[in-house]
Amino acid sequence: MNIENNIKTLFVKKPLKLDCGKTIDNFPIAYETYGSLNEKKDNAILVFHALTGDQFVTGLNPITKKEGWWSYAVGPDKAIDTKKYFVICSNVIGGCMGSFGPSHIDPHTGKVFGTNFPILTINDMVNAQLNLLDHFGIDKLFSIAGGSMGGMQVLQFISNFPDKSKTVVPIACTSSHSAQNIAFNELGRQAIAADSNWKDGTYSSNNTNPNKGLAVARMAAHITYLSKKGLQEKFGRKLQEREDVKFGFDADFQIESYLRYQGSVFVDRFDANSYLYITRAMDYFDLSKQFYGNLSNAFKATKAKFFIMSFTSDWLYPTQENKDIVIALNSIGADVGFVEIKSDKGHDSFLLDVPDFLSALKNFLDKSYLEN
Amino acid sequence: MKNEFQVIAELIENDKKVLDVGCGDGILMDFLKKNKNTNIRGLEISKSKVQECIAKGLTVIEGNAEKDLKQFPDKSFDYVVLSQTLQAFLDPELVIKELLRVGKKAIVTIPNFGYWKVRLHLLLKGTMPITKRLPDEWYNTPNVHMCSIMDFFHFVKSKDIKIFKSLAVSNENVSIIKDSNLPIKNLIADLGIFLIEK
Numbered sequence: 001m002n003i004e005n006n007i008k009t010l011f012v013k014k015p016l017k018l019d020c021g022k023t024i025d026n027f028p029i030a031y032e033t034y035g036s037l038n039e040k041k042d043n044a045i046l047v048f049h050a051l052t053g054d055q056f057v058t059g060l061n062p063i064t065k066k067e068g069w070w071s072y073a074v075g076p077d078k079a080i081d082t083k084k085y086f087v088i089c090s091n092v093i094g095g096c097m098g099s100f101g102p103s104h105i106d107p108h109t110g111k112v113f114g115t116n117f118p119i120l121t122i123n124d125m126v127n128a129q130l131n132l133l134d135h136f137g138i139d140k141l142f143s144i145a146g147g148s149m150g151g152m153q154v155l156q157f158i159s160n161f162p163d164k165s166k167t168v169v170p171i172a173c174t175s176s177h178s179a180q181n182i183a184f185n186e187l188g189r190q191a192i193a194a195d196s197n198w199k200d201g202t203y204s205s206n207n208t209n210p211n212k213g214l215a216v217a218r219m220a221a222h223i224t225y226l227s228k229k230g231l232q233e234k235f236g237r238k239l240q241e242r243e244d245v246k247f248g249f250d251a252d253f254q255i256e257s258y259l260r261y262q263g264s265v266f267v268d269r270f271d272a273n274s275y276l277y278i279t280r281a282m283d284y285f286d287l288s289k290q291f292y293g294n295l296s297n298a299f300k301a302t303k304a305k306f307f308i309m310s311f312t313s314d315w316l317y318p319t320q321e322n323k324d325i326v327i328a329l330n331s332i333g334a335d336v337g338f339v340e341i342k343s344d345k346g347h348d349s350f351l352l353d354v355p356d357f358l359s360a361l362k363n364f365l366d367k368s369y370l371e372n
Numbered sequence: 373m374k375n376e377f378q379v380i381a382e383l384i385e386n387d388k389k390v391l392d393v394g395c396g397d398g399i400l401m402d403f404l405k406k407n408k409n410t411n412i413r414g415l416e417i418s419k420s421k422v423q424e425c426i427a428k429g430l431t432v433i434e435g436n437a438e439k440d441l442k443q444f445p446d447k448s449f450d451y452v453v454l455s456q457t458l459q460a461f462l463d464p465e466l467v468i469k470e471l472l473r474v475g476k477k478a479i480v481t482i483p484n485f486g487y488w489k490v491r492l493h494l495l496l497k498g499t500m501p502i503t504k505r506l507p508d509e510w511y512n513t514p515n516v517h518m519c520s521i522m523d524f525f526h527f528v529k530s531k532d533i534k535i536f537k538s539l540a541v542s543n544e545n546v547s548i549i550k551d552s553n554l555p556i557k558n559l560i561a562d563l564g565i566f567l568i569e570k
Contacts, residue, residue: 305431326433327443333389335413338433339422356419360426367429 006062007055007098008032010090012131019284022118029128030098031055031090034074035082037136043369044138045080046129046165047089048146048153051221051278052270054097057089058082063097064269072353079362084369085142092153093128094120094278096271100128103204103271114273115201122149122285126157133164140164143365147171147350148317149278152285155298155325159287162302167368169361171309171350174321175295175328176286181316184224185279188217192272201273214272215263222262227313227346231255288328295328306336307364309357311349337364376563377403379539379546380453380479383567384408388450391415391474393437393467394457398425405430413449415440438463441470449475456481456505456563460514465531472533472570481565484540486520486558505562521564522554528568537567 007030015025032055037044047057049069054061058068058075074080074087091099094117102117109116133141144165146154151173158168174181195213197203203210223231235255239245242252251257288295299306306329310322319340329336341357343349349357377400384390387409392401395414398421404410414432416422425432433440437454438461452475454467459482461467471478483505484490493501500510508514519527521540528535538549540561549557549564557564 307426330433330443331445333445333448335431336433337426337431338435339419339426340434342419356423360423363423363427363429367426371429 009098010131010135012128014131016124016128018118018124019121020119024093024100024118027093027100027128028098029090029093029100029131030095031088031132032057033089034058034087035085037086037138041136041138042140042142043084044086044088044136044141045143045145045365046132046141046157047074047080047087048126048129048144048150048157049089049092050146050148050150051282052218052266052275053150054095055089055091056097057087069351072351073358073361079358080145080365081362085365088132088136090129090132092125092278092281094125094274094281096274101271102201102273102277112202112204114204115276117273117277120277120281122152122156122281123160123290125281126153126160129153129157130161130164140166142369143167143169145169145171145361146173148173148347149282151317152177152282152287155287156285158302158304159290159298162299162304165304167365168302168304168306169308169364170306170322170325171361172311172314172317172322172347173325174285174317175298175325176288176321177283178321182283184221184316185283187220188279189276191216191220192276195272198272201276203272209267210272211267214267214270214275215260217275218266218270219259219263222259224316225346225348227315227344229313230344230346233344295325296332299329299334300332302334304335305368306334307360308336308338309350309360310338310340311343311345311347311354311357312340313344314347314349316347376455376481376541376565379541379565380455380481381408383479383537383565384410384451387411389448390451390453391444391449393441393452393454393471395421395425395430395432397421398428398430398432400453400455401425401430401432402428437461437467437470441467441474444474446473447476451475451477451479453479454481455479456483458482459517459519461517464517468528468531468533472568477536477567477569479565479567480524481563482519482521482524483515484521484558484561484564485518486522487562488559489562491559503562520558521549521561522558524564524566525549525554528566532570534569535566536569537565539565541565 053069058071091097151170154170192213195210197208198210238254240257291297310319326338389411392414452471490501540557541563542561
């Protein structure tokens with residue numbers, strides 16, 4: 001991967017104190033932008049990516065040569081219309097698409113950080129991303145949006161910087177990572193750690209990769225992004241290029257073959273240590289704990305307009321967890337709209353072609369922009 | 373027929389904070405926002421209607437009044453509006469209680485089951501009344517707790533709820549309901565509009 005040539009990078013000089021107590025400075029944030037910033041600089045939308053996303057929101061990802069992760073939602077005339085808005089997205093710190101992460105060289109040792117990289121939180125990620133606003137000279141964003149871990153960053157960002165965005169769109173997320181979510185993340189991490197190639201995170205010095213472990217982590221996670229109904233409809237008990245089962249452990253079923261494929265393509269684009277760091281950041285996310293158990297206080301200082309969406313078949317970040325955020329906002333009289341979108345596509349719905357979701361997102365943004 | 377929403381809008385002063393419970397596609401919300409500079413929110417149970425509201429740029433929460441009003445703090449709105457939906461709730465008494473907790477005042481409108489056409493329908497045809505305001509058959513109507521203007525009038529009085537204004541709507545006419553004319557208004561009006569406070 002020739003990362004350097006295709007990646008825009010902002011080097012942050014200002015020291016950033018992390019939640020773990022360590023301080024980082026002179027660190028890179030890799031970002032991408034779409035559309036153009038208007039003269040008043042009031043049309044910018046900061047998009048936050050989910051666990052395995054990156055800054056390449058839409059169009060062809062120059063590194064993976066695949067469509068950007070939010071191509072359905074972002075682009076000319078799409079829900080987040082890049083003819084109208086200036087979209088900024090950066091790779092989270094801890095990631096592996098150019099931002100400061102565990103695959104970088106530790107200047108003090110001259111070796112790859114690996115698990116010597118500081119533990120990060122969602123709070124650290126958004127604090128780092130605030131630097132992008134200064135970089136573009138944007139005083140106030142028109143909107144911040146993201147699904148899943150992106151939604152958690154949205155919530156943390158507006159809590160930290162209540163005046164920095166006019167509208168706020170957390171999608172299919174939670175204010176506090178549930179035991180079930182922590183459990184699935186732990187399963188992924190243990191799969192990586194169980195791969196003999198992982199070597200406590202020092203695999204890059206051996207020129208190996210814990211690909212098997214990372215692929216299993218991805219396979220397990222991928223199941224959680226879909227719904228039972230969606231899986232049943234798409235795969236059922238269909239067999240993979242065979243007339244009957246083969247009485248062995250090859251991928252007899254299409255679902256097995258599909259999951260193996262998902263695992264195998266994932267390891268080509270993702271770093272195992274980044275997976276550990278980012279899932280850990282998600283697990284540590286508990287916005288109400290930051291406000292001594294009162295989630296409403298996280299949003300007390302902001303006058304922003306919120307619009308929250310969840311999906312009927314999302315069992316990873318179910319509607320009730322999204323509604324808890326709505327309830328916290330209503331209890332302080334905040335401006336909040338909410339709709340649960342009907343979809344069989346599970347948690348992944350926010351990334352897919354779900355017309356009701358995309359039209360709601362577009363309508364909310366475009367109508368709010370008119371009121372600007 | 374004078375528009376119910378215009379009557380409601382006349383009861384609300386400019387620049388108030390209003391919650392429209394069961395806001396439907398947001399016509400009233402839109403009207404209040406544009407004409408009364410109302411800071412307006414809606415609560416609506418139907419996903420497709422919530423979508424229509426979003427398309428109008430209105431702030432709406434998908435939810436059920438019987439369950440979801442409790443998230444709003446006491447007296448957090450100047451007015452809470454409930455237009456022609458009270459009869460559809462399993463527990464209308466609870467909903468009225470919640471409206472009066474969340475709103476400083478509440479505006480409740482009810483299709484009048486005491487309206488003469490309704491009475492006549494049942495009397496002559498012997499079947500469940502179907503009128504312009506009550507268009508559904510008995511087996512598919514959402515209305516499980518029909519009441520008349522008189523029923524509602526007695527209900528609020530028995531619950532020590534203050535009535536600021538009660539209006540009878542029949543065709544073009546909007547008139548004031550008083551104790552003295554209650555039986556006649558209950559006969560000639562097909563819609564009652566009540567401004568109440570606990």
